């Protein structure tokens with residue numbers, strides 16, 4: 001299994017994570033967003049020609065006012081650069097085998113690379129309510145209160161992990177994320 005950037009000839013039509021919104025994005029929009037509109041890059045976990053999971057990232061910024069007071073003090077009062085994890089999903093048949101964690105670690109490593117080259121204060125993810133605990137195990141904190149749009153499509157919760165925590169965690173080898181807290 002390798003994690004690499006999406007290619008134009010990758011077969012995306014059969015991807016099924018159990019989340020219709022994330023599946024539709026991957027099948028229909030991930031390619032054009034990356035290759036035609038340059039809005040972000042999707043990284044895929046691939047085993048030969050089979051796509052087992054994906055993570056889409058783009059550079060973003062964070063208004064410091066959205067951070068909890070303790071974290072806010074560290075930053076100036078203008079938008080700070082972050083890496084945004086826009087979407088993350090694992091093929092249903094491959095869930096629960098550590099792939100989501102591997103993809104997230106890959107994204108955290110990207111944020112360190114971005115920091116070294118352009119500056120990056122951390123990673124922001126718009127987490128589905130049911131996935132918040134997954135991100136909490138890595139140390140992500142919530143940025144504001146949850147407001148549900150509806151039961152059918154609850155509003156995602158913005159969560160943040162500071163670059164210092166990412167750098168200090170050394171979580172990219174064998175460490176379990178929970179042991180790094």
Ligand SMILES: CC(C)(COP(=O)(O)OP(=O)(O)OC[C@H]1O[C@@H](n2cnc3c(N)ncnc32)[C@H](O)[C@@H]1OP(=O)(O)O)[C@@H](O)C(=O)NCCC(=O)NCCS
Pocket residue numbers: 017018019022087088089090091094095096097098099100101102126127128130131132133134137
């Ligand atoms: C959420 C998702 C990406 C996790 O990927 P995965 O490959 O199944 O997760 P992993 O096997 O790497 O699990 C890592 C750890 O997180 C836990 N975990 C996985 N999904 C979780 C969830 N939804 N809530 C809480 N914990 C979760 C696992 O139990 C595991 O813990 P352990 O190491 O103590 O056993 C995947 O289940 C998925 O694609 N779900 C549908 C789409 C989705 O919700 N995406 C997130 C959108 S923000």
